[in-house]
Amino acid sequence: MRVVGLLGGTFNPIHLGHLRLAEELANALNFDEVRFIPSANPPHKPVPSVTAKHRAEMVALAIQNNAKFKLDTTELQRAGASYTIDTLKSLREELGENTSLCLIMGSDAFVKLDTWHEWETLINYCNIILVQRPQPQKTPLNTILQAFLGDHYTENNDDLVNNPAGFITMQAITALDISSTNIRNDLSAQKSTRYLMPDNVLNYISQHQLYQLQDSSAL
Ligand code: ATP
Ligand code: MG
Numbered sequence: 497m498r499v500v501g502l503l504g505g506t507f508n509p510i511h512l513g514h515l516r517l518a519e520e521l522a523n524a525l526n527f528d529e530v531r532f533i534p535s536a537n538p539p540h541k542p543v544p545s546v547t548a549k550h551r552a553e554m555v556a557l558a559i560q561n562n563a564k565f566k567l568d569t570t571e572l573q574r575a576g577a578s579y580t581i582d583t584l585k586s587l588r589e590e591l592g593e594n595t596s597l598c599l600i601m602g603s604d605a606f607v608k609l610d611t612w613h614e615w616e617t618l619i620n621y622c623n624i625i626l627v628q629r630p631q632p633q634k635t636p637l638n639t640i641l642q643a644f645l646g647d648h649y650t651e652n653n654d655d656l657v658n659n660p661a662g663f664i665t666m667q668a669i670t671a672l673d674i675s676s677t678n679i680r681n682d683l684s685a686q687k688s689t690r691y692l693m694p695d696n697v698l699n700y701i702s703q704h705q706l707y708q709l710q711d712s713s714a715l
Contacts (some may be wrong), residue, residue, distance in 0.1 A: 498595045499657050501530040507551045508544045510558045511693045512675035522668045525653055531568040539577040546706050548572050557696040579613040584621035598621040602629040610640050624664040625654040628684055630673040683707035
């Protein structure tokens with residue numbers, strides 16, 4: 497059984513929180529690879545200020561030195577809203593039944609899972625790994641999601657590694673309090689964002705003048 501971690505996100509821009517998350521889970525669950533899947537048209541967010549092509553390019557730069565990390569552009573090739581269920585269906589077709597697909601989600605994403613398109617079907621196509629991320633206020637899980645979690649929950653990582661889909665687990669990670677929102681705010685206020693992202697991503701942002709970064713010398 498191959499084990500493939502899936503990290504979907506807007507990556508607007510990618511930061512060290514994403515990379516540490518992927519690295520720690522890759523080690524904990526012995527992933528053969530981690531796919532970073534930029535969302536072209538995130539259904540639950542305003543249209544991103546930076547194009548999907550730029551966001552994917554920054555992901556490519558950020559992961560270039562890690563042999564297990566791959567950029568997956570599936571969602572960039574599809575028109576319309578980027579629904580995770582469609583991505584999982586196409587990944588399942590590509591990778592076959594002998595692959596455990598492990599969808600990685602921060603707690604902030606999981607508390608809204610029941611608003612996702614065909615959300616109850618997701619678990620037929622993947623396992624889910626939940627991680628805590630630092631949040632000012634934690635939103636409690638509603639009863640529907642509590643029941644869903646209870647139906648699929650396991651504390652045994654072998655369940656995820658040995659099954660293509662169907663299980664949910666929680667993993668402790670080093671919580672890095674970094675978010676793309678804060679990075680975008682700092683960039684547009686011309687504040688330093690060094691050491692929150694790899695340098696090559698920072699250089700890319702500066703070169704392409706993304707996020708209204710006017711004066712790169714201010715970095
Ligand atoms: P934004 O502020 O624009 O929403 P973000 O920093 O939350 O950006 P996303 O692209 O939305 O980044 O996140 C993709 C996935 O990575 C989500 O499942 C999210 O919970 C998770 N994630 C993002 N940052 C962290 C972090 N610092 N620690 C753990 N998980 C994270
Ligand atoms: Mg987010």
